[in-house]
Amino acid sequence: MIKVDGLSKRYARTVAVDNISFEVQKGQIVGFLGPNGAGKTTTMRVLTCFMPATSGTASVAGFDVLEHPMEVKRRIGYLPETPPLYPDMEVREYLHFVGQLKGIPKAELARRVAEVSERCSVADVSNKLIAKLSKGYKQRVGLAQAIIHNPDVLILDEPTSGLDPKQRVETLELIKSLKGDHTIILSTHVLSEIEATCQDVIIISKGKVVATDTMDNLTHRLKGSEAVAIEVEGRNGAELATADVQRKLEQVSGVSRVINKAEGARLRFEVESLQGRVVRAEVARAVVESGWNLTELAPVSVSLEEVFLQLTESKK
Amino acid sequence: MGNMIVICQKEMKSYFSSPVAYLLMTMFAVIFGFFFWNVVGYFVFMGMQQQMGGRSFPMNLNEQVIRPLLSNVSVIGLFLIPLITMRLFAEEKRSGTIELLLTSPISDVQILLGKWLAAILMYGAMLLVAGLNFIFLFAYGQPDWRPMLVAFLGLMLQAAGLLAIGTFISTLTKNQIIAGATTFGVCLLLWIMEWVSGYETATWAKVLAYLSIVSHFESFAKGVLDSKDIIFYLSVIFFGLFLTARSLESLRWRA
Numbered sequence: 001m002i003k004v005d006g007l008s009k010r011y012a013r014t015v016a017v018d019n020i021s022f023e024v025q026k027g028q029i030v031g032f033l034g035p036n037g038a039g040k041t042t043t044m045r046v047l048t049c050f051m052p053a054t055s056g057t058a059s060v061a062g063f064d065v066l067e068h069p070m071e072v073k074r075r076i077g078y079l080p081e082t083p084p085l086y087p088d089m090e091v092r093e094y095l096h097f098v099g100q101l102k103g104i105p106k107a108e109l110a111r112r113v114a115e116v117s118e119r120c121s122v123a124d125v126s127n128k129l130i131a132k133l134s135k136g137y138k139q140r141v142g143l144a145q146a147i148i149h150n151p152d153v154l155i156l157d158e159p160t161s162g163l164d165p166k167q168r169v170e171t172l173e174l175i176k177s178l179k180g181d182h183t184i185i186l187s188t189h190v191l192s193e194i195e196a197t198c199q200d201v202i203i204i205s206k207g208k209v210v211a212t213d214t215m216d217n218l219t220h221r222l223k224g225s226e227a228v229a230i231e232v233e234g235r236n237g238a239e240l241a242t243a244d245v246q247r248k249l250e251q252v253s254g255v256s257r258v259i260n261k262a263e264g265a266r267l268r269f270e271v272e273s274l275q276g277r278v279v280r281a282e283v284a285r286a287v288v289e290s291g292w293n294l295t296e297l298a299p300v301s302v303s304l305e306e307v308f309l310q311l312t313e314s315k316k
Numbered sequence: 317m318g319n320m321i322v323i324c325q326k327e328m329k330s331y332f333s334s335p336v337a338y339l340l341m342t343m344f345a346v347i348f349g350f351f352f353w354n355v356v357g358y359f360v361f362m363g364m365q366q367q368m369g370g371r372s373f374p375m376n377l378n379e380q381v382i383r384p385l386l387s388n389v390s391v392i393g394l395f396l397i398p399l400i401t402m403r404l405f406a407e408e409k410r411s412g413t414i415e416l417l418l419t420s421p422i423s424d425v426q427i428l429l430g431k432w433l434a435a436i437l438m439y440g441a442m443l444l445v446a447g448l449n450f451i452f453l454f455a456y457g458q459p460d461w462r463p464m465l466v467a468f469l470g471l472m473l474q475a476a477g478l479l480a481i482g483t484f485i486s487t488l489t490k491n492q493i494i495a496g497a498t499t500f501g502v503c504l505l506l507w508i509m510e511w512v513s514g515y516e517t518a519t520w521a522k523v524l525a526y527l528s529i530v531s532h533f534e535s536f537a538k539g540v541l542d543s544k545d546i547i548f549y550l551s552v553i554f555f556g557l558f559l560t561a562r563s564l565e566s567l568r569w570r571a
Contacts, residue, residue, distance in 0.1 A: 011570075048415075048419040049418075049419060050415055050418050050419050050568065051568045051569065052568060070421050070423075073420060074421045078416075078419045080412055082411075082412040084411070084413040084414075084415050084416035085411075086326075086330070086411075086413060088330060088333055088334060093329075097322070097326055098416065098420075100319075100322040101319070101322060101417070101422055102421060103421055
């Protein structure tokens with residue numbers, strides 16, 4: 001549905017997007033992930049025909065963005081980072097205007113406006129001035145605007161930025177409910193949102209794609225190995241040698257690494273397992289069988305955040 | 317065509333759903349009304365004086381009232397035109413709605429023509445309110461309506477040119493005040509440029525005088541349709557719109 005090949009965009013002095021390529025299949029919902037300034041918005045602006053690329057090609061539904069911009073624009077719904085709203089218009093009036101802009105036939109216009117208002121839950125404010133709406137409502141009007149012409153492709157630039165947690169969840173639910181009808185690209189720098197909504201994820205950093213994978217693979221890759229934090233003490237207050245404990249732990253089968261995290265007199269370690277091995281039980285048994293007390297054992301979650309940081313930092 | 321009208325309608329709504337349109341029309345009506353009162357008052361005074369003196373000079377409403385009045389309007393317009401155009405693109409750029417327009421299946425030319433047309437209609441609405449004063453001339457005298465119509469056509473052409481320039485300037489900035497002030501400066505320059513021809517006869521002075529937008533209104537004010545002046549105004553319109561189109565295009569490259 002969307003094909004980007006060797007796309008670069010240079011501004012006067014900076015390179016915003018540097019030779020990126022990716023493809024999105026029909027009906028997919030893809031997360032476009034990257035820190036601020038990574039080139040997400042620029043890529044989206046090229047796809048929506050807002051600005052031309054410096055080099056490389058991009059096509060939507062088989063139409064090149066440079067050669068057939070009108071065809072592309074007809075098939076794309078776009079929600080920029082700040083929803084493009086006219087504060088002095090009423091919601092219905094605004095959606096009506098956008099519908100006309102997108103070339104919806106007159107006969108269908110009123111019906112489409114009512115439909116998208118319903119779908120994005122803004123029907124109850126359709127007679128209100130946009131200036132008077134809360135941020136969450138504004139975002140939903142922005143979404144309604146993007147889907148009014150029932151586009152094949154939806155491009156959403158940070159649709160949840162600036163929303164409170166409840167609005168965030170609602171907006172994401174709404175986006176999820178659009179899946180199937182539309183191919184969706186969703187940009188964000190909040191990982192949990194990608195986890196909750198997307199099947200595929202494209203991570204970009206400093207204008208380059210650093211990872212493209214399905215969400216499942218990525219989480220697996222990141223969470224495949226297990227890490228546990230443990231605290232050990234000698235029975236009846238007996239002194240323990242850190243090195244002894246560490247050696248013992250390293251001998252447990254399936255353990256790849258033991259990191260000493262001692263805090264003062266408390267002996268703490270972080271034990272990492274080999275890929276796909278569960279070592280919690282073994283570690284506990286090893287400690288107890290050595291005659292020590294196991295005072296704490298807790299899984300350390302390798303968060304998507306950490307992986308994301310690793311991926312984006314390493315390319316520096 | 318349809319798309320252009322959609323944009324034009326939206327702009328008209330925006331003028332008339334905010335105080336902008338009413339403020340402009342009121343201001344213009346008051347200023348024009350004052351001029352009208354003055355010019356007509358002077359005309360009546362001269363008429364009475366002639367009667368008392370027993371001598372009669374030819375008195376002509378078209379020449380002595382309508383012509384000077386509409387020449388004044390062409391100058392007052394210079395002050396109001398920036399207020400009409402400053403918002404057009406600057407506001408869309410500031411609020412980000414320009415992204416909606418430029419990513420919709422509608423061409424840049426349709427966008428700018430729609431906005432420019434709305435600006436012309438706004439100016440026309442102002443003229444219409446002011447024009448109501450002329451009803452009195454027709455009620456109490458017999459002015460010739462044909463030269464008046466030509467003068468109004470001239471005013472619209474002149475405004476269309478300046479509005480095109482204002483539209484262009486509005487694409488250059490996100491700040492309405494900057495757009496308005498710059499347009500005002502340009503309008504004013506285009507008026508006073510003509511003054512050099514009062515003392516200087518060199519070619520450059522002639523060029524400046526020719527480029528001065530108000531001097532081309534004189535023939536219209538007399539009720540003369542001069543193709544030379546029509547072509548001048550059409551060129552200004554084309555030039556302004558052409559620059560606007562280019563500017564929108566470069567906006568995409570720089571954005």
